[in-house]
Amino acid sequence: MNSESLVNPKYDLSIYKNISEKYEKNSLAYLEQYYTKNFLIDSNENTTEEFYIYQAPNKLCVIGLAPTHPLLLQSQKVESIKFDEKIFQLMNKKKQIPLSIKSEICVITTEEGKRYSIKAGVVGWVIDFNTRLEKHVDVLRQKPFTDGYIAIIKPKQDDSRKALSHCINEEKYNEISKLII
Amino acid sequence: MMKKRFWENDHELIPPIRIYKETDRWKRIRCDGDDDDDEINEDIEALYSNVMQHVMKNYVNLTHQTIVDTMLDIKCCARCIFRFLGVRDYKYYAKSEEVLLKVLNRIRISSSTLQEETQHPSTNILLFKTPDKPICLTCFDLLYQADTMDCLWPIIENFNSHNFQVNTFSLSISLPSGVIINNHSVKVYIRQKYRERNLSVDLSNVVDLKDPFKHLLGWSIEKELDLKYNYQSPFNISIEYYHENTQQNHLILTDIPSAEFKLKKIRMKGKAVWTGDSRHNIIAALEKVPDSDFISIGNCPPLEVKERWKNYPPKLEHSAVYVGGRYTKLSREISQSPWIINDVRLAKTSVSECIGDILREKFRCDDYNFAGAGREDVNVRMLGNGRPFYFEIINPRKPFLSQQELDDAQKEINEIQKDLIQINHLTMVSERDLAIIKEGEETKRKTYSALIWISKIVTPEIIDKINEYQNKELTIKQQTPIRVLQRRAQMVRPKIIYSMKAETLENHFLTLQLQTEAGTYIKEFIHGDLGRTKPNLGDLLDCYADIMALDVLEVDLEWPPNNNN
Numbered sequence: 001m002n003s004e005s006l007v008n009p010k011y012d013l014s015i016y017k018n019i020s021e022k023y024e025k026n027s028l029a030y031l032e033q034y035y036t037k038n039f040l041i042d043s044n045e046n047t048t049e050e051f052y053i054y055q056a057p058n059k060l061c062v063i064g065l066a067p068t069h070p071l072l073l074q075s076q077k078v079e080s081i082k083f084d085e086k087i088f089q090l091m092n093k094k095k096q097i098p099l100s101i102k103s104e105i106c107v108i109t110t111e112e113g114k115r116y117s118i119k120a121g122v123v124g125w126v127i128d129f130n131t132r133l134e135k136h137v138d139v140l141r142q143k144p145f146t147d148g149y150i151a152i153i154k155p156k157q158d159d160s161r162k163a164l165s166h167c168i169n170e171e172k173y174n175e176i177s178k179l180i181i
Numbered sequence: 182m183m184k185k186r187f188w189e190n191d192h193e194l195i196p197p198i199r200i201y202k203e204t205d206r207w208k209r210i211r212c213d214g215d216d217d218d219d220e221i222n223e224d225i226e227a228l229y230s231n232v233m234q235h236v237m238k239n240y241v242n243l244t245h246q247t248i249v250d251t252m253l254d255i256k257c258c259a260r261c262i263f264r265f266l267g268v269r270d271y272k273y274y275a276k277s278e279e280v281l282l283k284v285l286n287r288i289r290i291s292s293s294t295l296q297e298e299t300q301h302p303s304t305n306i307l308l309f310k311t312p313d314k315p316i317c318l319t320c321f322d323l324l325y326q327a328d329t330m331d332c333l334w335p336i337i338e339n340f341n342s343h344n345f346q347v348n349t350f351s352l353s354i355s356l357p358s359g360v361i362i363n364n365h366s367v368k369v370y371i372r373q374k375y376r377e378r379n380l381s382v383d384l385s386n387v388v389d390l391k392d393p394f395k396h397l398l399g400w401s402i403e404k405e406l407d408l409k410y411n412y413q414s415p416f417n418i419s420i421e422y423y424h425e426n427t428q429q430n431h432l433i434l435t436d437i438p439s440a441e442f443k444l445k446k447i448r449m450k451g452k453a454v455w456t457g458d459s460r461h462n463i464i465a466a467l468e469k470v471p472d473s474d475f476i477s478i479g480n481c482p483p484l485e486v487k488e489r490w491k492n493y494p495p496k497l498e499h500s501a502v503y504v505g506g507r508y509t510k511l512s513r514e515i516s517q518s519p520w521i522i523n524d525v526r527l528a529k530t531s532v533s534e535c536i537g538d539i540l541r542e543k544f545r546c547d548d549y550n551f552a553g554a555g556r557e558d559v560n561v562r563m564l565g566n567g568r569p570f571y572f573e574i575i576n577p578r579k580p581f582l583s584q585q586e587l588d589d590a591q592k593e594i595n596e597i598q599k600d601l602i603q604i605n606h607l608t609m610v611s612e613r614d615l616a617i618i619k620e621g622e623e624t625k626r627k628t629y630s631a632l633i634w635i636s637k638i639v640t641p642e643i644i645d646k647i648n649e650y651q652n653k654e655l656t657i658k659q660q661t662p663i664r665v666l667q668r669r670a671q672m673v674r675p676k677i678i679y680s681m682k683a684e685t686l687e688n689h690f691l692t693l694q695l696q697t698e699a700g701t702y703i704k705e706f707i708h709g710d711l712g713r714t715k716p717n718l719g720d721l722l723d724c725y726a727d728i729m730a731l732d733v734l735e736v737d738l739e740w741p742p743n744n745n746n
Binding site for chain 1: 724
């Protein structure tokens with residue numbers, strides 16, 4: 001490298017051509033660089049509450065509403081979002097019992113008075129709630145896959161395949177969601 | 182954590198060949214600088230009067246004579262008798278056994294009615310060659326041999342096979358624990374002799390074995406290895422001696438109630454270990470024991486010993502030295518320090534190894550530790566004038582490199598690693614300089630260049646929007662990024678972006694130069710980290726943004742310090 005390129009580096013855009021094409025098709029495609037996408041479809045009960053679980057390379061899981069969640073499908077306006085107070089208070093304290101997949105971590109109420117329960121989705125501990133949503137409830141509907149995530153969970157199981165064995169990958173989710181829509 | 186390396190584990194040592202004849206192991210190194218020939222003409226009378234000046238300080242009324250007789254009776258070495266007489270000028274200990282025994286016999290005569298030529302009956306047997314001489318009960322011949330090749334060779338061998346390039350040394354000595362009990366026993370025995378004659382003696386001025394031993398050994402090392410003995414020297418020679426026959430002798434204390442000596446059995450790593458028998462505890466226990474108790478249970482005088490002292494391999498160690506400089510990292514594939522998780526290498530090499538492995542050969546050190554003023558991710562290059570760093574060099578055999586040698590090393594590193602890293606300003610730095618690096622990590626501004634994709638087509642308006650901040654500070658709030666949240670506590674950190682300057686490239690791409698406060702997460706400022714960094718670039722431009730490539734251009738820290746000022 002010469003001294004000019006040390007202070008004023010030039011970038012060869014041809015390397016990024018493929019990425020650029022992908023990004024242009026889907027402006028959220030960049031998330032794939034940072035997360036492995038998983039989906040949780042609740043088919044046991046007579047509900048269609050569906051979540052995404054994005055897993056970062058450090059194993060942390062980001063949970064939020066999947067595109068097929070009724071709140072997003074029907075674009076319902078959110079009235080309030082309430083995080084579970086007990087979980088909130090004990091967050092990041094030592095020696096906590098891990099939450100189960102079905103543990104309720106927060107409740108969303110719509111303006112129409114519908115109530116949606118949000119589950120942990122993975123066995124582990126909530127290490128952060130997206131508290132910004134409390135003040136800006138509509139972000140949940142407007143940017144559900146980025147700023148509108150709900151919580152960050154640290155899985156108990158270190159092996160990701162085991163921790164998320166109850167989830168489906170994006171490909172399968174797309175197949176199933178086509179049927180739903 | 183990687184296992185600590187040792188130089189000898191991956192380098193061949195060339196041990197020196199012992200050129201000394203077998204009989205020379207016993208011969209004393211004249212560490213006081215005199216020749217053997219001088220000793221024949223030694224003025225015993227003058228020596229005697231000099232030594233007596235020391236003795237008279239400690240023993241009034243000529244009571245010292247009984248000490249000499251008693252210890253010669255049980256065949257202690259002359260040097261140990263000098264210790265019991267309280268002689269603190271260690272140059273006298275360097276004299277030959279023959280001269281010392283002459284002085285001791287002279288002391289006996291001076292205070293008795295004996296005939297002048299009568300020497301103590303043990304004198305001749307004490308002058309036998311070392312292998313045939315009775316072994317001293319109070320030093321196991323350690324002091325007797327302190328200045329002989331037998332004692333010195335393990336140190337010389339280690340020193341020369343590692344080829345330490347040093348000028349000074351300090352000494353750490355650990356003596357056999359049996360020495361404590363035997364010295365006490367001889368003291369009790371001497372007091373008993375006095376009591377038999379209705380006399381008393383104060384033995385509080387007896388010189389501890391360690392003092393003359395360390396002096397004689399130190400002087401011998403000075404002479405044989407051409408080094409200076411300095412207790413503050415960063416180069417330490419540490420050697421532990423043991424004596425198998427007597428190492429359990431202190432256990433008799435458990436049978437003496439007045440000693441209040443208790444051993445505790447504890448479990449360490451699944452093994453039962455006895456504790457409570459530290460040197461300190463043994464000495465404290467002995468002080469509580471009345472002589473009568475000791476005589477009835479212990480051996481007084483001590484039993485004869487059939488074996489001499491032995492030593493564990495000595496440890497020669499130089500304290501750490503530091504070398505500093507700046508590095509540029511030209512590759513997006515190497516990490517700053519070795520990146521190994523669960524024994525799997527995640528980056529082929531690292532800045533630390535590229536530089537350190539070559540420095541290790543130059544300093545011939547066991548291992549090294551790398552520290553940089555901050556760090557960059559694997560896929561981030563470090564350009565400009567580089568990032569300040571230093572290496573801690575662990576136990577160097579060659580602890581100092583001249584500036585010329587460092588320049589050569591730098592050239593070599595730059596040639597070998599030219600596609601990965603380059604270094605500059607490689608310099609020896611002192612330990613107190615290191616705080617500058619830490620400070621740089623926490624307080625200094627950093628300049629970056631980034632290749633950015635945004636979800637809109639880049640227009641002059643977008644460039645202008647960013648360039649509004651070219652001379653205007655922007656304060657952002659960063660929650661701990663998700664990618665480090667598993668190890669760094671959740672927190673909101675306000676950070677200042679001092680300036681931003683964008684240039685259009687094509688379509689969705691632009692380059693961004695930015696200068697930020699230390700500790701700003703740049704990648705998160707660009708893509709927003711799911712809204713955890715606010716505002717982020719996407720917020721400012723009302724679109725999505727992602728970072729394709731990042732380079733650090735400058736770490737604003739003066740380093741290495743210019744020590745000429």
